Amino acid sequence: MTTFDATVAAAQAGRIVPAGGIVRFGGDARRFWLLLAHGAILLMCTLGIYRFWLTTDIRRYLWSNTELAGESFEYTGTARELLLGFLIALAILVPLYAAVFLLALSLGEMVSVIGLMVLTLLGQYAVYRARRYRLTRTVYRGVRFHQTGSAWRYAVCALFWWTLIALTLGLAYPFAQSRLERFKMRNTFFGNLPGRFEGSGLRLLLRGFVLWLLAVVPFVGGLLSMLLAVNWRTLASASARDDLSTWLETSGLASAVVYAVLTTIWLLLSFALLYPIFQAVVLRWWASGLRFGEVAVTSRLRTAQVYGVYARFLLYALLFTAAAGVIVVPGSFLLARLTGELDSMAKEIITTIAALAAYVAIALGYSTIYQATVRLGLWRCVVESLDLSNVAVLEQVSAAGEPASPVGEGLADALSVGGI
Numbered sequence: 001m002t003t004f005d006a007t008v009a010a011a012q013a014g015r016i017v018p019a020g021g022i023v024r025f026g027g028d029a030r031r032f033w034l035l036l037a038h039g040a041i042l043l044m045c046t047l048g049i050y051r052f053w054l055t056t057d058i059r060r061y062l063w064s065n066t067e068l069a070g071e072s073f074e075y076t077g078t079a080r081e082l083l084l085g086f087l088i089a090l091a092i093l094v095p096l097y098a099a100v101f102l103l104a105l106s107l108g109e110m111v112s113v114i115g116l117m118v119l120t121l122l123g124q125y126a127v128y129r130a131r132r133y134r135l136t137r138t139v140y141r142g143v144r145f146h147q148t149g150s151a152w153r154y155a156v157c158a159l160f161w162w163t164l165i166a167l168t169l170g171l172a173y174p175f176a177q178s179r180l181e182r183f184k185m186r187n188t189f190f191g192n193l194p195g196r197f198e199g200s201g202l203r204l205l206l207r208g209f210v211l212w213l214l215a216v217v218p219f220v221g222g223l224l225s226m227l228l229a230v231n232w233r234t235l236a237s238a239s240a241r242d243d244l245s246t247w248l249e250t251s252g253l254a255s256a257v258v259y260a261v262l263t264t265i266w267l268l269l270s271f272a273l274l275y276p277i278f279q280a281v282v283l284r285w286w287a288s289g290l291r292f293g294e295v296a297v298t299s300r301l302r303t304a305q306v307y308g309v310y311a312r313f314l315l316y317a318l319l320f321t322a323a324a325g326v327i328v329v330p331g332s333f334l335l336a337r338l339t340g341e342l343d344s345m346a347k348e349i350i351t352t353i354a355a356l357a358a359y360v361a362i363a364l365g366y367s368t369i370y371q372a373t374v375r376l377g378l379w380r381c382v383v384e385s386l387d388l389s390n391v392a393v394l395e396q397v398s399a400a401g402e403p404a405s406p407v408g409e410g411l412a413d414a415l416s417v418g419g420i
């Protein structure tokens with residue numbers, strides 16, 4: 001295991017190669033598929049407890065196969081740390097959930113709203129603390145990353161910006177991302193080398209404004225048309241004796257349903273067609289804004305690469321859906337025949353257990369496909385699109401910082417806001 005307490009000069013680890021093709025990903029996709037399939041089976045057998053080990057294995061695989069100047073990164077976190085952090089997080093969250101629930105019962109809905117805001121704030125706090133944990137377990141040439149700064153201050157800023165995003169229907173998103181990334185990166189260090197973020201929120205807005213117009217404006221227009229189509233006075237004065245077809249027409253509900261269907265179809269189509277473009281724009285903008293001292297990062301990520309990643313996911317998901325149908329449908333008939341002579345109670349228990357097992361297996365299947373196609377694909381595409389300048393600065397980097405507590409990672413996992 002790498003010793004973190006010693007100061008390690010990057011020059012000791014070898015020569016820095018020129019920046020052309022300096023970052024690469026050498027992972028074998030088949031090995032990743034096997035890792036995920038093995039993990040999915042153990043997740044079922046352990047009722048989800050194995051996810052701490054699977055998450056650790058995924059992180060080790062991704063970082064160990066990511067190379068900069070011929071040297072691989074290393075992830076030094078352990079599953080035991082993740083499990084311990086999760087258990088501590090549960091000890092914090094269970095009393096909090098119970099208090100919010102009891103107060104909501106006695107004091108009304110206002111407490112529920114306040115409780116939701118508190119949990120949202122805690123979620124953003126967990127996001128920052130989890131990032132700190134992951135950075136201190138990420139090592140390059142014997143030097144680890146680390147993060148300073150107040151997690152509570154970040155949480156307040158994030159809550160403010162996400163509220164503004166909701167109020168502006170997404171227009172504040174570029175500026176929120178820019179501000180939050182600046183906060184995170186100015187508190188991020190590689191050894192003693194400080195980081196910063198130079199991505200412009202205005203530039204991201206200009207690059208994504210057409211996407212916003214195509215996605216949000218028709219959606220809002222459809223919602224307004226649906227609401228305006230309803231004759232609320234007629235709807236309120238309707239009685240059970242009215243003819244159904246006449247009532248639907250005079251109340252405007254028929255037109256509202258048409259607008260709702262069209263709006264939903266457009267929303268789904270815009271998400272499927274525009275989201276890969278949006279993700280490519282954001283990832284390219286984010287990667288190109290990263291700085292560590294004089295080391296500057298630029299990204300050549302192409303939108304076609306992101307479309308290719310999601311196309312592979314859809315293809316494998318369709319094939320898996322067909323295979324699951326071939327197994328589940330005959331299996332249902334076979335189970336019905338095998339349990340036909342049992343009493344109703346036993347039959348219901350066996351059917352419920354079988355249905356639950358099938359649901360879990362299918363959900364894990366889709367999760368495995370997503371991890372092996374989208375997560376691995378995007379990681380590979382982003383890594384291999386990077387160019388670095390002034391890499392010689394890394395020769396003077398020395399180790400600094402201390403390992404962070406896994407409690408933040410546990411909170412993020414318990415609140416479902418964690419990441420890789």
